[in-house]
Amino acid sequence: MSFDIRLPIGLLFVALGLLLAGYGLFSDPAVYRTHSLGVNINEIWGAVMALFGAIMLGLALKSRRAD
Secondary structure, eight states: OOOOOOHHHHHHHHHHEEEEEHHHHHHHHHHHHSSSSSOHHHHHHHHHOOOOOOHHHHHEEEEEEHH
């Protein structure tokens, strides 16, 4: 069994993405109106990071099953 770097990278991105998206969901909306033209960038990029992490985890698990 060899070390697959996709597993820890996927876990890291899922964890950080969920934290960032959670912060975007529960933070003060007034901050986004004044600094980023009303776009909740934390929520968007948190979801992107979590999706990327889920893809990496899926590829790592698929690779393990193929062995």
